[in-house]
Amino acid sequence: MHDIIALLDKKRELARLGGGQNRIDAQHKKGKLTARERIEMLLDEGTFEEWDMFVEHRCVDFGMQNNKIPGDGVVTGYGMISGRLVFVFSQDFTVFGGALSEAHAEKICKIMDQAMKVGAPVIGLNDSGGARIQEGVASLGGYADVFQRNVMASGVIPQISMIMGPCAGGAVYSPAMTDFIFMVKDSSYMFVTGPEVVKTVTHEDVSAEQLGGAISHTTRSGVADLAFENDVEALLLLRRLYNYLPLNNREKPPVRKSGDPADRQDFSLDTLVPDTANKPYDMKELIVKTMDDGDFFELQPEYAKNILIGFGRMEGRTVGIVANQPLVLAGCLDIKSAIKAARFVRFCDAFNIPVITFVDVPGFMPGTAQEYGGIIKHGAKLLYAYAECTVPKITVITRKAYGGAYDVMSSKHLRGDVNLAWPNAEIAVMGAKGAVEIIFREDKGNPEKLAAKEAEYKARFTNPFVAGARGFIDDVIQPHETRKRICRSLVMLREKKIENPWRKHGNIPL
Numbered sequence: 001m002h003d004i005i006a007l008l009d010k011k012r013e014l015a016r017l018g019g020g021q022n023r024i025d026a027q028h029k030k031g032k033l034t035a036r037e038r039i040e041m042l043l044d045e046g047t048f049e050e051w052d053m054f055v056e057h058r059c060v061d062f063g064m065q066n067n068k069i070p071g072d073g074v075v076t077g078y079g080m081i082s083g084r085l086v087f088v089f090s091q092d093f094t095v096f097g098g099a100l101s102e103a104h105a106e107k108i109c110k111i112m113d114q115a116m117k118v119g120a121p122v123i124g125l126n127d128s129g130g131a132r133i134q135e136g137v138a139s140l141g142g143y144a145d146v147f148q149r150n151v152m153a154s155g156v157i158p159q160i161s162m163i164m165g166p167c168a169g170g171a172v173y174s175p176a177m178t179d180f181i182f183m184v185k186d187s188s189y190m191f192v193t194g195p196e197v198v199k200t201v202t203h204e205d206v207s208a209e210q211l212g213g214a215i216s217h218t219t220r221s222g223v224a225d226l227a228f229e230n231d232v233e234a235l236l237l238l239r240r241l242y243n244y245l246p247l248n249n250r251e252k253p254p255v256r257k258s259g260d261p262a263d264r265q266d267f268s269l270d271t272l273v274p275d276t277a278n279k280p281y282d283m284k285e286l287i288v289k290t291m292d293d294g295d296f297f298e299l300q301p302e303y304a305k306n307i308l309i310g311f312g313r314m315e316g317r318t319v320g321i322v323a324n325q326p327l328v329l330a331g332c333l334d335i336k337s338a339i340k341a342a343r344f345v346r347f348c349d350a351f352n353i354p355v356i357t358f359v360d361v362p363g364f365m366p367g368t369a370q371e372y373g374g375i376i377k378h379g380a381k382l383l384y385a386y387a388e389c390t391v392p393k394i395t396v397i398t399r400k401a402y403g404g405a406y407d408v409m410s411s412k413h414l415r416g417d418v419n420l421a422w423p424n425a426e427i428a429v430m431g432a433k434g435a436v437e438i439i440f441r442e443d444k445g446n447p448e449k450l451a452a453k454e455a456e457y458k459a460r461f462t463n464p465f466v467a468g469a470r471g472f473i474d475d476v477i478q479p480h481e482t483r484k485r486i487c488r489s490l491v492m493l494r495e496k497k498i499e500n501p502w503r504k505h506g507n508i509p510l
Helices: 002-017 021-029 035-042 102-118 137-153 169-176 195-202 208-212 214-219 231-242 267-271 283-290 335-350 368-373 375-388 403-408 432-439 447-461 464-469 479-492
Strands: 049-051 074-081 084-091 122-126 159-163 166-168 180-184 189-191 226-228 296-299 307-314 317-324 355-361 393-402 418-421 426-428
Touching: 035 074, 035 084, 035 122, 035 231, 049 102, 074 102, 084 102, 102 122, 102 137, 122 169, 137 169, 159 169, 159 231, 166 169, 169 189, 180 214, 180 231, 189 208, 195 208, 208 214, 214 226, 226 231, 267 283, 267 479, 283 296, 283 307, 283 317, 283 355, 283 479, 307 335, 307 479, 317 335, 335 355, 335 375, 355 403, 368 375, 375 403, 393 403, 393 479, 418 464, 418 479, 426 447, 426 464, 432 447
Parallel strands: 084 122, 122 159, 159 180, 166 189, 180 226, 317 355, 355 393, 393 418, 393 426
Antiparallel strands: 049 074, 074 084, 296 307, 307 317
């Protein structure tokens, strides 16, 4: 018995050392935490229960049979974040560069399967050189096994990927199918083919950071949601995000007590929208002043800035926010913003999170670049997401809601539950000037007549009462009472039940 215990202790010590102290020191010199240090920082103290510490690879080629390390390059198990269950895997770059083997993949699949059984999220801390070349197709099969579980878990349990080192080749497709991707600046990167291959094939000279670094993916590609300065900041803010999310698709989001009164009024909102219709303002100010305690967790803040998405709380309950941003491109919808918002709406719908939409949209972005890029199909993604969404949907039109963009932004016609408008809201096919120039084009040589017709058009159509007369707007409210009216609506909608027709799945315009 003593021999077995001694062997157990030795195996545990080897597993905890990973690739050895020298490699751990090298990880620290790069400003990176080790796989186990990351888990300790992410989870509540003392809650981590490790699985498969003694798993070893089964490869016998290229001398690998003489090079086995317990754990095989990934630490897996479960623990708690703020007292709530979560499963986690953390790849260990000190062991074979975190390369994925058949056994490594089996460990990840095992906790994903268990997470699905008990209904708890999975967080992956990625730091891997890719597939373990010595194992050939076995490692590729391991990736595919993980991919299949990503797909099966999608919309059932939240999946979050934190890229904390290299993630290249086929390895990128597992994070790509998760709900959120976060990266660490200067130490993490994602790409399908590396700089050397790119240079050989296309003759482009590009660094790993330029090709797939955190800044590139949060500003240009939109692949990642947020970029953090270091491992510590990344893990602490990941804990914050986790506190907004339900454990699975069968429960409601967590409730956090707040002392912020539901009927709080903010009279500064009455002057938020400028009198000049073309003058911009910051929609984020409205969001912050409406949420509990000014708490807004924004996602993808540096990508498609003409639309805002993120999480907040109303009366302690999580809500998802989608809002046009007049400061950027006048709040127009374009390809990137439509895709960004559509994916977020679908996440909220999958996990029972009410969606609040703040609308100030003059239409879709015109131009050949948008049309050739497929704005018709990509814009339809956002329309589809809102139309299919069955969670409570509350919409507030703050200023403009023109053309097809009015329809798309959670209008009453797309089963919006509560649709409100501020007094200066303009709901019309298009702006008065453009409309008059089309309707009365025979008078284009008479500016005085056109000006009179424009004033008449504004009086008749650019106000919320025409839409209100048809029931497309439930009420016209004062800006300062926005929070109160949203909170009341959320209480009314708390037990909302609506089902879509049975189908295997829809065919969203991908």
